[in-house]
Every structure is written in C-alpha cells, then in structure tokens.
Amino acid sequence: MERNSTYKDSLKQSSLKNTKHRCEILNILDHSESPLSAGEVYKKLSDMNIKINLSTVYRILEVLTEKKLVNRLNIVGDKKALYETNKTTHRHYLVCTGCKMILPINYCPLSLYEAELEKKTNFKIEGHNLDIYGLCPDCQNKIL
Amino acid sequence: MERNSTYKDSLKQSSLKNTKHRCEILNILDHSESPLSAGEVYKKLSDMNIKINLSTVYRILEVLTEKKLVNRLNIVGDKKALYETNKTTHRHYLVCTGCKMILPINYCPLSLYEAELEKKTNFKIEGHNLDIYGLCPDCQNKIL
DNA sequence: GTCAGTGCAAAGATTTTGCACTTTG
C-alpha cells in the first residue's frame, strides 16, 4: 500500500521504530469510519490474516496514544477504550443510544470556550473529550 | 441523617424500593466533590462500617443510572466508570493530566449547539459527555 | 406472600505485565 510510507514517516518523527504491525494498525485506524477498540483492531488484523498478539495491539495503541498519533476515547456507555488516528481535523461523535451507531461530527464548538476556561482556571488545557448521545432517526421510528 | 428522607422520595418516584443501601449510596454521591467509581463508593461504605457487597454496589449504581437519579461518566484516561448524582445543575469536569485532580465546572457551553445539531442530524439528542483535560497550575510548575 | 433486593462465589471482559525471543536501526 502506497500510503504506508506516510505511516513510516509518522513513526520516525515520533522516534518510534518502524514495524509492520504499527503501520498496519495506523492504516486500519486511518481508514475506519468510527473509532475502534483494541479488540476490534485485533479482529480486523486477524481478518486480514495478519498474525499478531492482542497484547501487542494494546502496547502499540498505548505508545501511539502517548506519541499523539492516535487518540484514546471513552465513549458514553461503552466500557472499553476506543482509538482513532489523530486527524488534523478534530472531530466528535454522535452516538445512538438505540443501535449504538456512531456518527462523526466534524465541527467542534469548544475552541472558544477552552480559551476562556484557560484564563479562568489557569489550567494549561490540552484537549477535551466530547460525545453527544441520543436517538438516531431510525431508532426514533422503531419506538413509535 | 435528615436528608435521607429526600432520597427515599427520589427512590419512590422512580418506583424503586427504599433500602438503606440505596439511600446510603445516594447520600455518598450527593456529598462527593467529584464523581466516584463503584469501587470508591464501596470503599466509602466500608469506611463507614457499612457492610455491603461490591456487586450490590454495581447493581444499585446501575439501577440508579437507569432511573436517571445518577449519571455514569467515562472520564478520559480512566478505564472505569464514574458516578455522580444527577444534580439539577448540569456540570462538566476539568481533569488534570498530571495529578488526576478533578475540578467541577458548572457552566455548560453546549446547549445551543445541541439544538443546532438536532436540526441538522434529526437525532433526538438526549445528552452529552464532556470532559476537558490539561495541566493544573501546580503540575505546570512541577514541570518547570 | 410476592417480588425486588442482596450476598456470595464464580465467570466474563478488558487491560496489563514478566520473561524469553526477535527485529529494527
């Protein structure tokens, strides 16, 4: 895959060694519509006939998160952590409480607010987690 | 404690049986500065010499969440769920990535945004999870 | 008395860790 060289560069810039597994995981997260759990990443790899250990997946996701190549999310109602690549476009998710569908939202209403909060609290704000939940149109109809 | 009658009423209104354990848990969450995990609630009860099983704590928190007497939160970087009583004043938390301190914030910048999003997506929005993270003043100094 | 609530023990799910082997730079 041509774009794997990009992942290689990202790894290099974060002073991480370039391994096939890391590129594959970055690739998977990069091409996923919605954030994935460690188990889901592992499953995708297995489906692609890539042999890897689940604990390695966890370790890779951990180090990628640390280096900010990946974000770790905790979405409401889901007890496991989800991961997404750290796109330049910051996004949030709208989660359906019925069917658990996850809809990405590209607009973030919080940047102004964060600046304000920084002044008020003297925190050095690094980021935020926001997910919004409700019923998607389909699930609203099912209830009727 | 005089206010336990209030908890009793809340339980009644949610058609839950009034038990000592439930009132005690509501009481603990109500008087906690920051949200607590199931384990922490359990520990507080034990410290008060109240004998209860951890699984009962989980079951109570579950049913209280279901009845909206309590909110379940998933705060960034914490793999376990945290619970808070559902105060009339909706709040968020500012979490220090250094010392893990949790600072409640009473203002919510999202209500207007939610209305807008509801129109745009046709979701029936029920709520959101927001927590903001960064370094508190103390931890900023420690780094220098 | 009935049904919901609880304790206990056990299992399930997710995540982490120690150690030996392998690979990258």
Place this chain on the structure above:
DNA sequence: CAAAGTGCAAAATCTTTGCACTGAC
C-alpha cells in the same frame, strides 16, 4: 550489537451473573 518490539501465558482490574436467601411493600 543494543535497544526496542513482540508473543505467550498469566495476572490484575473492573464488571456482570446465577442462585439461594432476605427484606420491603
């Protein structure tokens, strides 16, 4: 070659569940 990465097995943590007993209404 050294240091970082990986597989495997085992454990740690958090959470849920089945069943029998107890307590609320």
